[in-house]
Amino acid sequence: METRLALVRRARRMNRILAETYPDAHCELDFTNPLELLVATILSAQCTDKRVNMVTPTLFAKYPTVEDYAAADPSEMEGIIKSTGFFRAKTNSIIGMAQAVSAKHGGVVPRRLTDLVALPGVGRKTANVVLGNAFGVPGLTVDTHFQRLVRRFGWTDETDPVKIERVVGELIPKREWTVFSHRVIWHGRRICHARTPACGVCPLAALCPSYGTGPTEAAKAAKLVRPGPFS
DNA sequence: ATCCCGAGGG
């Protein structure tokens, strides 16, 4: 059983290695404007950031302000964002979010987590992305990558994002929460994949309790694999 | 086939 002290030390080392490995980890939805970042993040659900970035110029030109989104014609907006998938739900979310921001916050995107999460289509992950990357408020963005990695790191098996934030928040300094989230997510995208993690080239191998317990690339190629504690 | 830096509803 790992002691609390050992756990904290290991977490700090992992964070340091991630920082060295991904020195320029950042939000790939590169908007400093809160409204733009909020809309782009809503669009990014189950869709690559590249594809989101292909529609945002057209979208932001047509809807420059909260009021423009609030008064938007749904079918027109669907046409613009169609290629990002889930376009009906996303259109409803964006218009509903804008109407709520207009009615409850005077057309200004709120800076508080509770206010952001209360907006239609805005969950905890999206809210923390906006807080961290547009408002400079530290936040852990617990997406599917983050969730998977902290489990493999042996930090927590919790699935509830709030509980995960609480556990990780005690291991990582608050002022690094935002960039730490990006490091973890970048690592998940590049090496610590859901099905077949590339443990052979992982810079965290020596510190990872899940090292070697997952399917190898060779086994995967031979189709002899069932991911154990993975997924 | 499987995945993409999710959210809402049952």
Added chain:
DNA sequence: CCCTCTGGAT
């Protein structure tokens, strides 16, 4: 906890 929503890339 489950399901659904969607198109595009690999």
